[in-house]
Amino acid sequence: MGAALPARQREVAAALRAFLPARAVLHEEEDTRPYECDGLTAYRQLPMVVALPETLEQVQRVLQTCLAMKIPVVPRGAGTGLSGGALPPGDGVLLSMAKFMRVLRVDPRARVAVVQPGVRNAAISEAAAPHGLFYAPDPSSQIACTIGGNVAENSGGVHCLKYGLTLHNVLRVRGFTIAGEPVDFGSEALDAPGYDLLALIIGSEGLLAVATEVTVKLLPEPQCARVIMASFDDVEKAGAAVAAIISAGLVPAGLEMMDKPATRAVEEFVGAGYDLEAAAILLCEADGTSEEVEDEIARMKAVLGGAGASRMTVSRDEAERLRFWSGRKAAFPAVGRISPDYYCMDGTIPRKRLGEVLNFIAAMEKKYGLRCPNVFHAGDGNLHPLILFDANNADELHRTELFAGEVLEKCIAVGGTITGEHGVGVEKIDQMCVQFRPEELELFQAVKRAFDPQGLLNPGKAVPTLARCAEFGRMRVAGGKLPHPELPRF
């Protein structure tokens, strides 16, 4: 993905201008600079050309042009992704879907919304609110991130234990193949004939098709919600409390954990009223009818108390509930204030291994001399350790990468995964070689070829080549054993 030759750049821009207005084709550095990275700013690359189509036909022709000229094309929504999934191609076209920002239809009777891919996540719930409905997945970037990006990444949020991920809340994705052929994945019914390609498209990080329209499910807004803030003097106890909640047959609407370094950073920033003496706090929410919520809150309090909570506060009203959540939702920016840079990880582990993994992270803090507050979608087992570092210090950056790599591999070792909701992108592509065996990676590549035989859609992301894994393996030979001994080395 090196920088493009100026002649090639002119040629591609001219080809796109044949059907796009001049303002919709950017190639001057001052215009393309804003697109050089997504939410993972450690990786930057100027795109050769940025295309900003406004009609479906234009999107189709961008794809047809790229295919004919054999140019890589990377779709992009709001660019809030945290794994570099929208990192532009230096030798290709960045296809911005930002102009597609219309809510096409809200059908309160069928409880669906049909939206264009550039519609912001939060805007869907705003459009549905007059009907007492909402769109459930609520990633913390929901005021900015778009539904097209959510589909690409299978985004979650703090309420997915009860309400599911993007996958569980999307009925149909309409789009184009790399050849510009229109295609529907899923339908407005609850299923579609043939293979479940909708499941394959969601979370495919823009490698299989380009979404142009998304039909989402809307759910009735719960009548009310209350959250318990529970303090623990030990993180392992807090972890055990999470398991106790689940074994009591409760499915909280949200179940989040933050450790002391995280609550301290947050409290200074937003004043959420967190217990600063606690080693960890849990936020445990019940929602539904008022009868249900009263019943569940009482049962949750009993379980948390039995699990050793040292203090519990139940939100008395909506303002207080939102204040308790404000801290959790502001965790990333709050941490951003106490350190020049931070690196957000995204592993998922079986909940029962939480204590072990947190102890491992604490040991890594010592080993690498870097601080690492933890926020955690405890109910789903999805960890977001935040390594604090200074990007201007090359050695700190290097130590951060090693630290993160070790944590992700620990997640795999305990039976988890390297990414719960942020995606692989460019960031975790080497760890894919650890999580999957060569035959499994080969199958992923065969799936990719079924959709995009020439490998032009978002190349170099999500699924590593076996050659790349061999190269990565050579850098980290463990115990004298190569992870992929059958592969040629070069």
Add this chain to the structure above:
Amino acid sequence: MIETFADRIRDAAARGAPLCLRGGGSKDFYGNAPRGEPLDTRAYAGIVSYEPTELVVTARCGTSLSDLEKILQEKNQFLPFEPPHFGEATLGGCVAAGLSGPRRPSAGALRDFLLGVRIIDGRGRVLSFGGQVMKNVAGYDVSRVLAGSLGTLGLIAEASLKVLPLPAVEATLRLAADEAQALDLMNAWAAQPLSVSASAWHGGELTVRLSGAAAAVRAAAQKIGGEAADGAFWAVLREQKHPFFAGAEPLWRLAVPSAAAPLSLSGRQLIDWGGAQRWLKTAAPAASVREAAAHAGGHATLFRSAGERGAAFTPLDPVLLRLHRDLKKAFDPAGIFNPGRLVDGI
């Protein structure tokens, strides 16, 4: 056992001999006609791991679905998608068929609860995708493509499913309603926080199930009204033991948007999934049934037929058909797994 399966698959691939992957055979009637040498998956059975506090169970393909459900029930948990058994079902067949019961619109489908699979592909390679955690976006979501693939992509050797606690209380109510009123009510209830976990209509009777905390079910029951009815209705419906399903006419399944208007097709009808699944016993020509479903925004499946088996599923458009062909090649290059069972020629 896995190695025995893999050897058979490699051998069949070398000979280009189709294999009919089969568990309990409880769904032999479903899809296009099975063909190929039978490969019985029942010998590979048993729970691999079950951690009630993780809400995850992993089991081998030959595990009896009833046994699995019993084990979950002992821990007060269940499979929320309420899969139909239709006989001595195995877990592998259940995942391969991808069918879900009356709770589907509120809880989700089988694929929504499938967290990971271990499969044997058409080259005899044992591959793992997904895992045992709720959130996992590493690599393409291959596991869920296996759900409902009718064994055409690989032998599903093991599956990990998310489970949930059983609802504290359930109540079933019955009201008199004609078809249009029933569709109105089912859609209106689903748009309110009423703990509705299933609703179905047949012959002037609308049956609804509420699930959740005792107080919530009580409050919702008051709002909905009607007479208390036997909750056993839902298992009878799920297993197609309801009298509606008797009779010689072909049984069609029409998956349509729940709010779709009443369908004007001849025959008898039973509406499930809050309006989103409409069962039809009719002798009407396949083309007119498929046309009506497509017009309503959905698709129609010839679910059961007594006589000669026609094409079961709605044909795919050319782009999707090509994607299916190429995906099939990725998993099963020799084309030996259950050929034609899901899509003609694939």
